Amino acid sequence: MSTALDVDAILDGLDQMAAARPVAAQVVATCNDEGTGAGELAAILGADMALAARVMKLANSAYFGLSGRVRSLQLAVTVVGFNTVRSIATVALSGIDSAKDLPEDFWDTSVHLAAAAGALGPRFRLTTADALCLGLLAQLGAALLHQADPDGYDVVRATTDLGTERFSAETLRYGICGPRLTAEALQQWRFPIEMVDTLRAVPSGADGVLLRTAYELAARLLDPAHRRTGLEQVSHRRVTESDAPRVLTAIRADVAALQTSLGL
């Protein structure tokens, strides 16, 4: 069964949400400017206490190894990186941080994806922080699909495995899958085009290998009944099954650090 989904209407809706969080919108816009310094970004961020607190908490998390030692917002911005600040602001901007009607296990999945992508980043010539942000935001589209069609999306979620199977089901039902919808939203907010294209390539495409592998690892951690796809195949041999135990252990540790600090 297919459901009429007006992507433009959804994106319009996001614009309205953004208006309610002007600081977050300004943070996203400022991060997109390469000439911006940490001091400038911190000054803007400081106007939104909730956002600033989240960045401080993340900078002081075990994930960045500096637990409790980052005392200024500027240093916190430096520690977590601009991309991460932008991602946190994006979550606020989209309204999903305070939304009640989210797919079940939405944040659990997002944090697992963030930790998995972060851990895999260097193998794909991406910085951990950039990969982490991709993972953290990848499910934004799924949240938007769920908001547009709560019951229908629950059915999709309940009947499909996290990963390519679900992307296909989403595309079949809505004409667009979650990560691609995320890409459209991020394009709207003028995220770097490489990031947008990477998210567009998640269902298929060479650029999407990192996130597809992250989805596979996250699914293994989240769902014991997950039907596995070989890591060699999904990662184009960048990760092997023999790496899996060590990688999964590292991801589990990062998930714990991120969950606490992001308060998600």
Add this chain to the structure above:
Amino acid sequence: MTTSARSSARAPDPDPPTHQQPHQQPHQQPREVVAAVLHAVAADVGRATLVAELTDTGEPVIRWSNRGASELLGWAGSDVQGVRLDRFVIGSDGASLRPLFRRERPTTTAVSLRTAVGETVACRVSTIPAPGGLLWAVQVDPAHSERELALRASADALEHRFKVMAERSPVPTMMSEQGMRLGHVNDALCVLLGVTADKLLGTGWIAYAHRDDEERIAETVVAVLAGQERELQARFLDSQRRVRHTDMRFTPLLTPGVGDGFVATLEDITERREFEERLNYQATHDSLTGLPRRARLWEHVGATMADPDAGLACMFLDLDNFKVVNDSLGHTAGDALLVEVAHRLTAAVRPGDLVARFGGDEFVVACATGSLDGALEVADRILRVLSAPVVLDGVEIHPRGSIGVVLRGPDHHSADDLIRDCDIAMYQAKSRGKGRIMVLDESARSAAYDTLSLVADLRQAIEQRRITLSYQPVVRAQDGRAELVSVEALARWRHPERGSIPADVFVGLAEEHGLVHELGELVLETACTALAAWQSQLGALAPPSVSVNLSALQMNDHLLAQAVKRTLRRSGLRPEQLCLEITESALMNDPDTASTILRQLRDHGVQVAIDDFGTGYSSLAYLRRLPVNFLKVDRSFVAELQDGHTAVVQAVISLAHNLGIGVVAEGVETTSQIRMLGQMSCTVMQGFVISPALEEPDFVDWCRAGRLLPAGTTP
């Protein structure tokens, strides 16, 4: 899927523009403006622009293209018109182009372009919906211009070169991406820690930092991320859990648009540190016993006392009769005994206690306890284990020691205070019969403080030349007259608060605290100067010579003869005008050295007398060889004369006569003693009955007056 199409498409507005409407939408512009823009776009060869519309099935079809599109695709405009866009433009990984065509907003994505010659070009395509909702402008740009490609290739090559350089560098290097998270490590770092790179990336490396250094490393990283360059020494544990000491040098790194990280090099200084530690160990530990030396003891006690609540007891151990072992079995056996004692002490103390060799046969134990009972338990155990027999050179020895114990109290402000007090307690233990443990009591401490204070005053008195001399005439008693033949200079110290301090007390202190040299020189100088003054002042009435007492310790001073010569020269006296007196017992401490020094003095012409003769244990054989001018009969023998005990005095006088040397009687206090001595042919004497020791002005008067002996001194 069906995406709801907006049906509000409107035809271009034909109204002419007015200058009041500068921001009108394109379709509201005058035809001339639209025509001008269209012309420019149509003729633009720098950028490919097409116009597409969606067919009924939702497929984009090309309706129009400009010259730039013809250049890029290799097809004439007329060839592509009406052709499906996906014939030329391939979505990323074959994805449908349909999502690009949104009626509400422009969309950009990466695509591949297939040209007329079959070439595939990576492009970026943007679709901009026209106001009518039916058409889209499609702008196509090569993903990378030739200049961009060249710059990227150059940057890639540069990055590769730096990467190779860092990876092959023998200096362990790490590079963070964010905070403490590492993005790169080189081979040398992996070798240093004995692990593969994947275990160090992210925050994995922190697990290899020494737990005690983690905090400092993190604090340093915080400062580096704030833009500072920093260095620190930090320890890491390799895969075998071996400690590697490193010099870490951090430099901040700024990645535009990302944030800040750092690069750090780690210089392995483990071997250097081990060498330094070995040197430091050798400097702070005794090479014979391996125990810490004094400096280490002071450091340990000082560090413990820095905590006002830390309990601490110190015990001072001195081996009893160690000198006997050294003298009888030799130094090798003595050393072996010290090593054995060190082992036993180390085994007897508790973990956390420190055993140090204080020097010679002295050891100090610093016990980490605030309980006197606990400290005494340790002291008792030490004495017990110490007394087990040791066989040295086939001889069984039962070592014994005296231990002084002191518990840290409010009066102890430094390591000096505490160690000094346990030293005092040890002396108490010795003085009460060795082989025992004594806890410092207040009276002993007061006495020790008193002595220390007196020594300080004595040092000052010598410096300020406040040690004075009194003079006792030495006369030849003959025919009822006292002929002045010499004068004995006697050192006096009048303490400003304590009054007169007996000579044996302050000379003893001077000997014990290393002041004897200064004191001896002062006395010698003063006496010689006085005699020179008297001679010019009194002429024939002045004493012909002056006697000065030497301390036993001065008899070990090989520079004594030179000092005496110097003093004589300064005062203008002839050598025979000076007589140096040395006690019999001091002489016998080291007879060979004494003999050498006395011979030097005698050779110069200085006279030598043996004081208190008969109280020591002089070997007569030595005495014969010693270059001596006089024997002085000890006052105790002179005192016995009246009781009829004349044998010793007679023997000494006879011995002197037989050896051809002079004899002087000391401590003559009665006329009958004068008479009896005269009868024994000893006419040179000194004593209270002739004259007590006099202050300098009184002595001058005495000389001037000339003296008759008291009645009854002649037989």
